Each structure stands twice: as C-alpha cells, then as structure tokens.
Amino acid sequence: MPENEIRLGKLTRREFREAHRTGRFSSAIIPTGALEQHLEHLAMEHDTASACHIAEKVAKRLYPQVVVCAPLMVGVSEHHMAHKGTISIKVSSFLSVLFDTIESLARHGVRNILILNGHAGNTGPIESTLRQWLLGFQHTSREVNLQFCSYWDLLDEGFTRQHVDTRSVPGHATEFETAFALAANPENVRLDAVAGQDVEGPAEATAEKGRALVEESVRRVTEFVSEMIDGRIQAEAMKHG
Secondary structure, eight states: OOTTOOBGGGSOHHHHHHHHHTTOOOEEEEEEOOBOOBTBTBOTTHHHHHHHHHHHHHHHHTTTSEEEOOOBOOOOOGGGTTSTTOBOOOHHHHHHHHHHHHHHHHHTTOOEEEEEEOOGGGHHHHHHHHHHHHHHHHTSSOOOEEEEEEGGGGSOHHHHHHHOTTOOSSOSSSHHHHHHHHHHOGGGBOGGGSTTOSSSSGGGOOHHHHHHHHHHHHHHHHHHHHHHHTTSSOOHHHHOO
16 A cells, blocks of 8 residues: 555555554545635635645544545535536535445445535535434444534634634635635636735735644644544434434
8 A cells, every 4th residue: 555545546445445454544534625616816626625635634644544535526506606617516416425425434334434524505505414314324233423514614713813814714715715725725826816806805815824724724623533533522323322
C-alpha cells in the first residue's frame, strides 16, 4: 500500500481489506460539496475542493484510523441554476447516492462515518433525513456512528471574527471562501476578477487569512472525528439503543 494513503479510491481491494482486518480504517469521512457558480473569481468546484482538502488533512493526522471516501461532487444547487455551468442534483437523487455510500461503508464494517459538508445547499436535505437513517441502522446488526457537519460550523465565532473582516461565514464566494481558496487551492482563484464583484468581501481576502481558517478548520474537524472514534461523540440512536 502506498505510504500513508488515506483515499479509498487509491487503495486496492487487498490493501483496504488487510488494513481493515488489522483495525485500520475503522472510520471514514465522506466529503459533500457542489459544482456551481462561485461568482466571477472562484472555480465551480470550490465547495467540493474545500471539503476534500479538510477531509484529507484530517485523515492524514489521524492515520491509520480514517479513510476518505470519494466525494459527492454535485450537490443541491437549484438556487444557482440561473448561472450557466452550474450542475444541480435533485434532493431525492442526492440523498439516495449519499445513503448508498454510507450503507456500503457500513456493510464493510466501517463504524464511524462523518459526512463533511462544504455546500450550504446540502445542509437542509441531510439534516432532515439523518435521524431516519440512524433509526434504520439501529434496526440492523450494524452499529453506525453517523454524524454530519459543515466544516465552518465547528469554527468558534470569536476566531472567525479575528480573521474575517466582513463577518460573512461562510458566505458565497465572499471573503471567507476566497481566503480559504487562496490558501488551499490557489489555482481555483482568478486574481484578475477578485475586485469589482457584486458582493462585499472577495477583495478583503488574503492567503494569510485563508491559512488560519484552513488550519483551524482542520484542527476542529480532527478533534470532532477523534471524539467520534473514542466514543465521546455518538449518534443519538446509538446512545439510546
């Protein structure tokens, strides 16, 4: 197996099987994002790229406990379809693919699963369905500690106030997301188009701010997953099961 490989898609079946048999990869992160317009200056993959960036950094810090599943690259983005290039998936389709991904991991014995979200449009559909999924797992022989969060939800408000002048967190392609991209995926930022946007904030973004936001996001998500692994964070269905 390639040294410290944490991406499920890069592993062979033997590598995953033998790793899991020896107690590794007992937990997984599923990044969810979107392929949608991000104004004139950010690449459409931003939400997915940001969730993947954090997921991979977290898994490397917790190696060999966590594997990163293939991301759901298209999300619920109907509200951006007025802008050409956006791809949106129906809520029912999105949830079906997400659930099947979760169930597949559970059937292979992955006990802790975090849905790590990078697109606000996915939040409502997932939150409204999560408890139903948990109750369904409760009635099977599979105990699954399934959790969901958008990475910015774990950031302390005081911290973001120190690093985001316009106070919009995460905003849509405004200061927070632009700074994050400048630090994590600078190739996704069109510097010549940052100024003159029809929203406040992108011009205030810097890579320095972004590095602070990325590092704190990785730290907080690492803590969250660690607490899932050691049992301090459990799904409600498991607590009362």
